[in-house]
Amino acid sequence: GQQVMQIPQYQHVQEGEDFTTYCNSSTTLSNIQWYKQRPGGHPVFLIQLVKSGEVKKQKRLTFQFGEAKKNSSLHITATQTTDVGTYFCAAEGSARQLTFGSGTQLTVLP
Amino acid sequence: DAGVTQSPTHLIKTRGQHVTLRCSPISGHKSVSWYQQVLGQGPQFIFQYYEKEERGRGNFPDRFSARQFPNYSSELNVNALLLGDSALYLCASSPGQGAAEAFFGQGTRLTVV
Numbered sequence: 001g002q003q004v005m006q007i008p009q010y011q012h013v014q015e016g017e018d019f020t021t022y023c024n025s026s027t028t029l030s031n032i033q034w035y036k037q038r039p040g041g042h043p044v045f046l047i048q049l050v051k052s053g054e055v056k057k058q059k060r061l062t063f064q065f066g067e068a069k070k071n072s073s074l075h076i077t078a079t080q081t082t083d084v085g086t087y088f089c090a091a092e093g094s095a096r097q098l099t100f101g102s103g104t105q106l107t108v109l110p
Numbered sequence: 111d112a113g114v115t116q117s118p119t120h121l122i123k124t125r126g127q128h129v130t131l132r133c134s135p136i137s138g139h140k141s142v143s144w145y146q147q148v149l150g151q152g153p154q155f156i157f158q159y160y161e162k163e164e165r166g167r168g169n170f171p172d173r174f175s176a177r178q179f180p181n182y183s184s185e186l187n188v189n190a191l192l193l194g195d196s197a198l199y200l201c202a203s204s205p206g207q208g209a210a211e212a213f214f215g216q217g218t219r220l221t222v223v
Binding site: 097 | 153154165200209217
């Protein structure tokens with residue numbers, strides 16, 4: 001079945017530093033989505049990327065979809081304590097399911 | 111507008127028992143998916159329903175079943191509970207036929223003792 005690998009598993013940064021998480025697949029993806037899950041919460045949809053090489057920005061967050069549509073990244077500029085949580089990438093499979101990566105748990109130290 | 115609502119929020123069951131979890135999607139969303147999330151892992155797909163028909167099934171045993179009602183709400187049933195079924199069960203609704211742009215409920219925390 002489809003697998004999506006995500007790295008790193010954990011990331012600790014000082015407030016104000018940048019953060020990046022990477023998502024990779026061995027197969028070409030139709031789309032990639034990103035979700036954020038706060039501790040004790042549920043995943044919250046952030047964005048969907050569909051086109052090869054697509055780049056989208058949401059304030060301090062920049063999302064990229066690779067040219068081959070096999071990888072994606074989420075970059076946060078100047079992290080804040082409100083950015084704490086686990087960031088998941090997810091790919092939509094042929095069975096209409098979302099296959100989630102293992103997530104990157106971000107800790108922001110004040 | 112209300113988001114995805116799930117009930118109950120927490121549940122404790124004994125091994126061998128049966129459980130029913132409920133989900134109401136966002137108004138206008140016809141697609142509902144169920145996921146199991148074990149602590150420290152990403153959500154794992156269980157079922158996807160669209161227009162009351164099962165459109166996708168994950169790698170879960172037959173003890174897991176689900177259905178979608180005419181009002182697009184959904185139930186997830188688990189029979190013969192095992193300790194390993196303890197997890198956060200998430201329901202998500204989507205505006206289209208697929209799982210894209212899924213909006214998750216707060217989940218049901220199931221503990222099997």
